[in-house]
Amino acid sequence: MEILETLINGLSSGGTYAMIALGYTMVYGIAKMLNFAHGDIIMVGGYTIFVTMGLTGNPILGLLAAVLFCVVLGVVVERVAYKPLRGATPLAVLITAIGVSYLLQSVAQMIFKSSPKMVMIADLGNVEFLGLYIPMYVIVTLICSVIIMVVLSLFVRFTRTGRAMVAVSEDRGAAQLMGISVNRIITVTFAIGSALAAFAGFFMLMKSPSLTNTMGAMPGIKAFTAAVIGGIGSIPGAMVGGIVLGLIEACSYKITVIAPYTDAIEFLILILLLLVRPTGILGKKRREKV
Amino acid sequence: MALLEVKDLAVYYGVIKALDGVSFTVDEGEIVALIGANGAGKTTTLHTVTGLLPPKSGTVTYHGQDITNLPAHKIVTLGIAHVPEGRRIFQQLSVLENLKMGAYTRKDKKEIAESLEQVYAHFPRLKERKNQVAGTLSGGEQQMLAMGRAMMSRPKLIVMDEPSMGLSPLLVKEVFKIILDLHKTGATILLVEQNAQMALSIADRAYVLETGRIVSEGSGQELLQSDEIKKAYLGG
Ligand SMILES: Nc1ncnc2c1ncn2[C@@H]1O[C@H](COP(=O)(O)OP(=O)(O)OP(=O)(O)O)[C@@H](O)[C@H]1O
Ligand SMILES: [Mg+2]
Numbered sequence: 001m002e003i004l005e006t007l008i009n010g011l012s013s014g015g016t017y018a019m020i021a022l023g024y025t026m027v028y029g030i031a032k033m034l035n036f037a038h039g040d041i042i043m044v045g046g047y048t049i050f051v052t053m054g055l056t057g058n059p060i061l062g063l064l065a066a067v068l069f070c071v072v073l074g075v076v077v078e079r080v081a082y083k084p085l086r087g088a089t090p091l092a093v094l095i096t097a098i099g100v101s102y103l104l105q106s107v108a109q110m111i112f113k114s115s116p117k118m119v120m121i122a123d124l125g126n127v128e129f130l131g132l133y134i135p136m137y138v139i140v141t142l143i144c145s146v147i148i149m150v151v152l153s154l155f156v157r158f159t160r161t162g163r164a165m166v167a168v169s170e171d172r173g174a175a176q177l178m179g180i181s182v183n184r185i186i187t188v189t190f191a192i193g194s195a196l197a198a199f200a201g202f203f204m205l206m207k208s209p210s211l212t213n214t215m216g217a218m219p220g221i222k223a224f225t226a227a228v229i230g231g232i233g234s235i236p237g238a239m240v241g242g243i244v245l246g247l248i249e250a251c252s253y254k255i256t257v258i259a260p261y262t263d264a265i266e267f268l269i270l271i272l273l274l275l276v277r278p279t280g281i282l283g284k285k286r287r288e289k290v
Numbered sequence: 291m292a293l294l295e296v297k298d299l300a301v302y303y304g305v306i307k308a309l310d311g312v313s314f315t316v317d318e319g320e321i322v323a324l325i326g327a328n329g330a331g332k333t334t335t336l337h338t339v340t341g342l343l344p345p346k347s348g349t350v351t352y353h354g355q356d357i358t359n360l361p362a363h364k365i366v367t368l369g370i371a372h373v374p375e376g377r378r379i380f381q382q383l384s385v386l387e388n389l390k391m392g393a394y395t396r397k398d399k400k401e402i403a404e405s406l407e408q409v410y411a412h413f414p415r416l417k418e419r420k421n422q423v424a425g426t427l428s429g430g431e432q433q434m435l436a437m438g439r440a441m442m443s444r445p446k447l448i449v450m451d452e453p454s455m456g457l458s459p460l461l462v463k464e465v466f467k468i469i470l471d472l473h474k475t476g477a478t479i480l481l482v483e484q485n486a487q488m489a490l491s492i493a494d495r496a497y498v499l500e501t502g503r504i505v506s507e508g509s510g511q512e513l514l515q516s517d518e519i520k521k522a523y524l525g526g
Contacts, residue, residue: 160394167380167391173342174378176362177371179395179443 005132006250012138013207014246015145019200020223021230021238021245022152023193029169029233030189033082033090036097039220040104041194045070045201046211047108050119059121059202066198074194075187083183101217108213117211121202137206148199149239152192156235161188169233218263225270231283240281245270291354293318293478294339294370294447299348301334308334310502312348316447321469321479323489323510325523326499332482333375335499336449339480340372341365352447367395371445375452375482377436381425385416388424388435392442402442409438412468430461437468448472449480454488466492486523490514498523 020042027035048069049062056062081100085093124136156162167175168185176182197216204219205211222245230241248269252262274280292315301309309331316322326332337343339350341362349358357365366372371392380388389409393402410417413434419427424435433453440448450469454462466488473479483489490496493510498519506513513519 163383163387163391164394166382170380170382171378173362174374174380176342177340177366177374178391178439179363179366181361181363 001130001132002254004130005134006254007247008134008142009138009253010247010250011243012142012145012246013249014243015142015149016200016203016207016242017219017223017226017245018149018239018242019145019196019203020219021227021242022149022235023196024224025227025230025232025234025238026165026189026193028227029235030165031078031082031186032172033093034097034224035082035190035193036094037077037100037104038193038197039216039218039223040101041070041074041197042201042204042216042219043108043211043213044073044104045198046119046205046215047112047117048198049121049202049205050112050117050211053119053121062121063198063202066201067195070194070198070201071191074190074197078186078190083186105213105217112213114213119205119209119211121206121209124206137203141203141206144199145203148196152196153235161185165189222263222266225267229270229273229280231280234280234282237280237282244273244281292316292351293320293353294480295349295351296335296339297349297351299335299338299350300346301331301338301343302346308502309338309345312499312502312504314497314504314507316478316480318446318478319476320494321473321481321492323486323493323496324480324482324499325484325486325489325496325513327523328484329501330499331502332499333451334502336372336374336451336480336482339449340370342372363395366443369444369446371440371443371448373436373440373448373450373453375455377432379424379427379432379435379439381423383424384421385424385427385435386420388439389416389420389442392439395443405442405444409441412441412471413438430457430464433457433461433465434468437465437472441472445477447478447480449482451482452484453481454483454485462488486519487514490519 023038024035027033045066048066052062052065053059077100081096082093085096124140126133126135127139156165164175164180164185167178167180168182172182204215223242226241226245227238229244230237245266248266249262252265253259258265294316297313299309299312312335324332324335334343338345341360345358349356352368352370357368380391383391389406393405396402415431416434416438427435437453453465457465462485469479469481470492481489481493490510490513496508496510496513497504498506
């Protein structure tokens with residue numbers, strides 16, 4: 001029964017990691033850049049929830065406000081900081097993204113100071129399930145992230161814009177020749193990634209209410225690694241990678257001797273996985289046909 | 291007035307000059323061939339025409355409209371389709387999805403369905419394989435798909451970059467037959483080819499490109515007879 005509990009916990013936090021990993025992988029696949037500042041969008045979402053709940057007390061309004069604000073911020077950052085560097089060397093873009101990351105963290109610190117804020121989203125209690133008491137937030141996170149992943153997959157597979165995203169990620173030039181505006185598709189991608197980051201921030205605050213200006217940094221790096229494990233650029237890969245990461249984490253927490261070293265263990269296992277499969281679990285080697 | 295008029299194009303990759311004052315025209319209803327050795331600048335020319343590359347100077351005029359600085363995704367909507375070198379079909383998408391991608395700028399579902407039937411009529415093989423993932427098609431099928439995809443935008447002008455590349459002699463014949471079919475249905479064609487023999491034999495007019503410059507032009511037949519051309523491009 002404990003195994004079941006660990007499994008549910010792992011899937012739930014894996015869902016949160018998947019939300020974040022999707023942002024990295026979609027931006028990487030479509031804009032061909034590593035958006036180092038992606039984790040900090042989560043943090044901005046967190047503060048948006050904090051402010052909105054301070055004003056209204058309503059967590060759902062907080063989530064909506066966070067999604068809205070993060071989408072706008074993500075799109076603005078892309079326009080102002082990354083778009084002018086289209087065609088520049090990847091290193092220049094990466095350094096800019098690192099700069100954006102520190103900028104967001106510093107601005108948050110200026111506005112909200114450095115002491116942690118407590119954001120009590122809601123006490124949902126526990127659910128009893130096969131004799132287990134599982135916190136409701138775990139179930140809510142799990143269900144929401146599954147729904148989001150299904151909706152996103154359907155969107156990418158079956159809508160005109162979704163297929164245009166696949167086309168741009170495969171071959172930007174050929175996509176332009178079809179009449180696809182690459183700039184528009186990149187904007188949409190940043191918007192979706194940022195919305196998912198806002199959800200991730202909400203899930204993270206449900207789990208642990210302490211909010212600081214670096215709350216996105218560690219989960220960001222972990223989720224990025226998860227995206228690489230899944231196969232960077234691959235949407236199902238980011239989902240699988242995120243869930244694998246969540247399961248590793250939940251198992252590690254369960255084993256008393258290694259629990260304090262969970263972060264290190266996660267990275268260790270992820271590195272080992274990469275040694276076995278350098279292109280990631282669902283990553284593909286580029287096939288070229290002439 | 292020419293359908294497409296290219297004037298004094300100069301294109302650079304960094305400091306390397308790839309095109310140096312290229313000018314040519316394509317009239318409505320023509321098949322115009324652009325031939326030349328590897329690295330002559332044929333692909334660069336087509337990329338500049340369809341908006342994938344910005345020229346340093348010179349103009350591209352289509353239907354009397356200056357399209358020199360229009361982005362590629364806008365140029366498609368004016369009726370120019372580009373079958374790129376190396377096919378560049380979307381490997382993860384199915385055949386049908388690739389074809390629909392070709393109609394990305396069009397809205398009318400019924401008309402798109404009609405175009406799809408036309409493409410299937412030209413390429414029955416694509417219909418048989420419409421749900422197959424495009425990356426698993428054979429080279430010849432991928433070329434058919436690239437041409438079909440271009441047709442889906444209902445272009446007036448189709449530019450093709452080495453459609454016969456890497457195909458068996460039988461398939462090369464097939465590809466040229468399809469080019470003639472497309473031409474019969476009213477499309478104007480600008481054709482880049484290594485296979486100068488075949489290209490010149492179907493072309494109304496042709497231009498020869500050499501290290502970024504047009505060095506000769508004439509009707510397809512004239513160039514086929516020319517000793518210089520024979521020596522340089524037709525294997526004696
Ligand atoms: N992306 C690029 N960066 C730098 N130089 C390039 C680039 N693309 C092409 N060139 C150069 O520009 C010149 C023209 O290339 P282009 O591809 O237009 O030739 P081509 O006539 O199409 O040749 P091929 O028959 O081999 O396809 C060549 O010297 C090539 O090396
Ligand atoms: Mg070429």
